[in-house]
Amino acid sequence: MPTPRLNKLIFLVYMLMTAGVFIAALASPAVRAVAYAPLRDLLLPPPRPIVVSVLYSTEKAAWLEEAVARFQATQPQVDGRPIAIQLARSGSREIYLAVLDGSAKPDIISPASTLQIHILQDLSAGQFGTPVVNAADRQTCRQVLRSPLVLVAWEERAQVLWGDQRAGDLWLQLQTALTDPGGWQKYGRPEWGYIKFGHTNPLKSNSGFQTILLMTYSYFGKTSGLTSADILGDEDYQAWFTAFEGAISRFGESTGTYMQEIVAYGPSMYDMVAVYEATAIEYMDRAVGRYGALRVYYPPATSMSDHPFCILQADWVTPEKARAAQMFLDYLTTPELQQLALLEHGFRPVEPGVPLEQPGSPFNRYAANGLRVDLPPEVETPPGDVLNTLLDFWARNIQR
Amino acid sequence: MLSRISRLLIVVLLLISALPACGYWPGTSKTVTITVVYGSEKKEWLEPLVAAYNAARRKTPDGAVIEVVATPMGSIEAAEAIVAGTLQPTVWSPASSLYIPVANAAWRSQHADDLVVGDPPKLVLSPVVIAIWKPMAEVLGWPDKPLGWADIAALATSPEGWGAYGYPEWGTFKLGHTHPDYSNSGLIAVIAEAYAGAGKQRGLTLQDLQSPEVRSFMLDVESSIIHYGISTGFFAERMFELGPSYLSAAVLYENLVVAQESKRLAGQSAQLPVVAIYPKEGTFWSDHPYAILNAPWVTAEQRAAAEDLLGYLLDRPQQLRALELGFRPADTDIPLGAPLDAQHGVDPTQPQTVLEIPPATVIAGVQALWREVKKPVDVIALLDVSGSMSGERIAAARTSLLEFINLLDDRDGLEIILFSDDLVTLTPLSPLGEKRQEVLRKVSGVVEGGNTRLYDAVYTAYQDMRERGNPAHIRAMIVLSDGEDTASEVQLPELLRTISNLSEGGTAPKIFTIAFGEDADREVLRKIAEATGGKQYDSDPKNLRQIYAEIATFF
Numbered sequence: 021m022p023t024p025r026l027n028k029l030i031f032l033v034y035m036l037m038t039a040g041v042f043i044a045a046l047a048s049p050a051v052r053a054v055a056y057a058p059l060r061d062l063l064l065p066p067p068r069p070i071v072v073s074v075l076y077s078t079e080k081a082a083w084l085e086e087a088v089a090r091f092q093a094t095q096p097q098v099d100g101r102p103i104a105i106q107l108a109r110s111g112s113r114e115i116y117l118a119v120l121d122g123s124a125k126p127d128i129i130s131p132a133s134t135l136q137i138h139i140l141q142d143l144s145a146g147q148f149g150t151p152v153v154n155a156a157d158r159q160t161c162r163q164v165l166r167s168p169l170v171l172v173a174w175e176e177r178a179q180v181l182w183g184d185q186r187a188g189d190l191w192l193q194l195q196t197a198l199t200d201p202g203g204w205q206k207y208g209r210p211e212w213g214y215i216k217f218g219h220t221n222p223l224k225s226n227s228g229f230q231t232i233l234l235m236t237y238s239y240f241g242k243t244s245g246l247t248s249a250d251i252l253g254d255e256d257y258q259a260w261f262t263a264f265e266g267a268i269s270r271f272g273e274s275t276g277t278y279m280q281e282i283v284a285y286g287p288s289m290y291d292m293v294a295v296y297e298a299t300a301i302e303y304m305d306r307a308v309g310r311y312g313a314l315r316v317y318y319p320p321a322t323s324m325s326d327h328p329f330c331i332l333q334a335d336w337v338t339p340e341k342a343r344a345a346q347m348f349l350d351y352l353t354t355p356e357l358q359q360l361a362l363l364e365h366g367f368r369p370v371e372p373g374v375p376l377e378q379p380g381s382p383f384n385r386y387a388a389n390g391l392r393v394d395l396p397p398e399v400e401t402p403p404g405d406v407l408n409t410l411l412d413f414w415a416r417n418i419q420r
Numbered sequence: 421m422l423s424r425i426s427r428l429l430i431v432v433l434l435l436i437s438a439l440p441a442c443g444y445w446p447g448t449s450k451t452v453t454i455t456v457v458y459g460s461e462k463k464e465w466l467e468p469l470v471a472a473y474n475a476a477r478r479k480t481p482d483g484a485v486i487e488v489v490a491t492p493m494g495s496i497e498a499a500e501a502i503v504a505g506t507l508q509p510t511v512w513s514p515a516s517s518l519y520i521p522v523a524n525a526a527w528r529s530q531h532a533d534d535l536v537v538g539d540p541p542k543l544v545l546s547p548v549v550i551a552i553w554k555p556m557a558e559v560l561g562w563p564d565k566p567l568g569w570a571d572i573a574a575l576a577t578s579p580e581g582w583g584a585y586g587y588p589e590w591g592t593f594k595l596g597h598t599h600p601d602y603s604n605s606g607l608i609a610v611i612a613e614a615y616a617g618a619g620k621q622r623g624l625t626l627q628d629l630q631s632p633e634v635r636s637f638m639l640d641v642e643s644s645i646i647h648y649g650i651s652t653g654f655f656a657e658r659m660f661e662l663g664p665s666y667l668s669a670a671v672l673y674e675n676l677v678v679a680q681e682s683k684r685l686a687g688q689s690a691q692l693p694v695v696a697i698y699p700k701e702g703t704f705w706s707d708h709p710y711a712i713l714n715a716p717w718v719t720a721e722q723r724a725a726a727e728d729l730l731g732y733l734l735d736r737p738q739q740l741r742a743l744e745l746g747f748r749p750a751d752t753d754i755p756l757g758a759p760l761d762a763q764h765g766v767d768p769t770q771p772q773t774v775l776e777i778p779p780a781t782v783i784a785g786v787q788a789l790w791r792e793v794k795k796p797v798d799v800i801a802l803l804d805v806s807g808s809m810s811g812e813r814i815a816a817a818r819t820s821l822l823e824f825i826n827l828l829d830d831r832d833g834l835e836i837i838l839f840s841d842d843l844v845t846l847t848p849l850s851p852l853g854e855k856r857q858e859v860l861r862k863v864s865g866v867v868e869g870g871n872t873r874l875y876d877a878v879y880t881a882y883q884d885m886r887e888r889g890n891p892a893h894i895r896a897m898i899v900l901s902d903g904e905d906t907a908s909e910v911q912l913p914e915l916l917r918t919i920s921n922l923s924e925g926g927t928a929p930k931i932f933t934i935a936f937g938e939d940a941d942r943e944v945l946r947k948i949a950e951a952t953g954g955k956q957y958d959s960d961p962k963n964l965r966q967i968y969a970e971i972a973t974f975f
Contacts, residue, residue, distance in 0.1 A: 204773075212772050213701070213702050214621055214622055214776075269776050270777075272539070273538055284750055285545065285707075288702075288703075306752040309752075309754070309755030310752060310756055311756075311769065
């Protein structure tokens, strides 16, 4: 065979193979990677990404956005198709309500607390026959960050109210101070007006919900075994609770934006508020630039936000979406991301290999502002019907 | 052959790939326009930013180029127009969140949902303060002694005025705030008065408003008001332009004090220094919420464009610019520093406390009470009925005057003078309540003809006001003229000498002049208005109603 003809043949076979690869790549993204890159990008439509939508609660926004950017930078793929994470924010309660009424179809949900996962699990089982989440499945439903509820106050004012050594039950003391008509006058500071405390709307935001739960536990002097009869059958409690909540001028919509406003307006608007520890840490330095130092107080018993990330078991979560979602979940609990959550955003890691006390940790930096590593005991999460009783009581008697 | 095809192919491919880079791709030329109605006191910040934003031709996620049309407007005036549907903006950014619940309540009477849903983000912040000339503040004990609404009220109602403090040459204490039915700071001022009258800092109720103490307290404070006004920004301008004899103090926003002091320190204003008093009982924040309206006229595309504009306004460079102009940035990453300092008359560690925002029903109750206790007005309307007013002009003048009369209370005094060859007093200065129908009927029958005796008319009206006007009332004259003076006996210099009363301060009679149409003698009308601390307006038959309505906000 003369050489030119052989060349032509080789060229032809090569061209056919190339074309074959390109055609195959149209059908299967996995083959795409084999195709000649400059031509591939020019000729073939880019492979459709696998979009994983995440509906999450606002207060972890800064960490999660950074996490997504880092995850995308690793160019993650499933079957040759890139993974695209799409974030949407919402209040913790709105997250499960949106899933229930069908107005949102996310692949992953992440409310502030497993509390909401339990509620969704129960309600969806009733509504659809099978639950859309399974809180017990550690593979698809995972706690990723932790942060307890704290009271954060402008230091100058907390000093006047409580001095250096505050002792006794925080909520009981606060209720007494708030409901005293004399306000700050009683403490020799009439120019500070009435004492102003706030928390978010418990119907919309998890931290508000935790706050009224902790107040209620404190009133009854216990940390477990709260019943609906406690809430509905005790008039003294109801009067105490209604007076406490009646002293609050405005309930915030979400913890993050509420804290932002507190630091933006300063002590004229709020003397103290109940928020997550991580949220308080996030604003420590900013507060100094605006109106002065903040101080953190821990209630006698706390409630933890554990930020579960759960892959939904729903028909819109296709097998490849589920695989992509699982990769993202695994990435969030890597030491790198856990370290980032602690150092930059003040969350307590779930990864035991990442210690709270280490160079650069906010738990060292803000120890003088009342931040501490050891936590008071956690209260028991009451069953769903008791939680609903408390929310209903709030909605009927307090909401305005 | 093959090579020619492949060459062609390469060229075609290159061309196609180059198209998107050049921006020639179908769909990119689409434009989405959004309208923003905002409180006038952030105009200096917002207007240049909107121009820069438009120049940048930013796009929505769907690729439409965003165009923003932003208009300043009194916060409460805007709320009412939006609820009525006569104003249909994409975004409403009033001076404060105070009035949002009231607007929502009104909106809900015709719609299933709120007009403003949830808690809108805030653009910039500024506390409501009492702006006062520094020497006067010092006499009151500033900065060591905390001062409040009650101190201002006591001073305002003292017959000796500044004399009680050893400064009789400063005359009476003259207070100013804007009209609470149009402007946010005016509404805040009267709510603060109600709180001070009730001796409360929170929990103001409708019952409180019925108590004699609250009523008489508000009545007393309002008696020291020189006049009201349509917008806070405009009010600040007058105070800083006309000085301490015109106005001792006014309810303004902190940023307006900073802006004036920056001007003064830069040598652009020769006034005395001015300082901010943060009332010790508490105050309110002007927080400039950015509300994308939940209204049927706002499309999903406009919503996306409005979100993009919001992001731009909250970006660090724009927030830093706000600080330069004297606002407290909403972005908490930006520390409070210069010009928020003593050198600029303000104290960033203040205010120490706020008054609680009352519910919508109580806010409406305060507005109603204010209408009962507000200072009455004595007004003389002068109407040019010379021959040149024929046709559309005289018709517009009649209708506008009729509408203006309807804005006045029964307690207000009204006189109307028609001038052409003769001066005709259509009705003499007396309370409107007893003659309203008669006056309306007479105005409807006004016709034109003859010369223009402008100077004589103003001269006569001024004499009438001096003789028959009540000095405890707001006294004003409104002159509408469409031509030059052609037949007066009084000459201009003599007239100006007679009406010049700026030395008497803000309580002297004011003349507002309307130059109607192209031929009006704008220059003369401006001189007449300015001699009294009034204002001159340019007008035509189309906007005359609006101008009368704006003048009415002074009362």
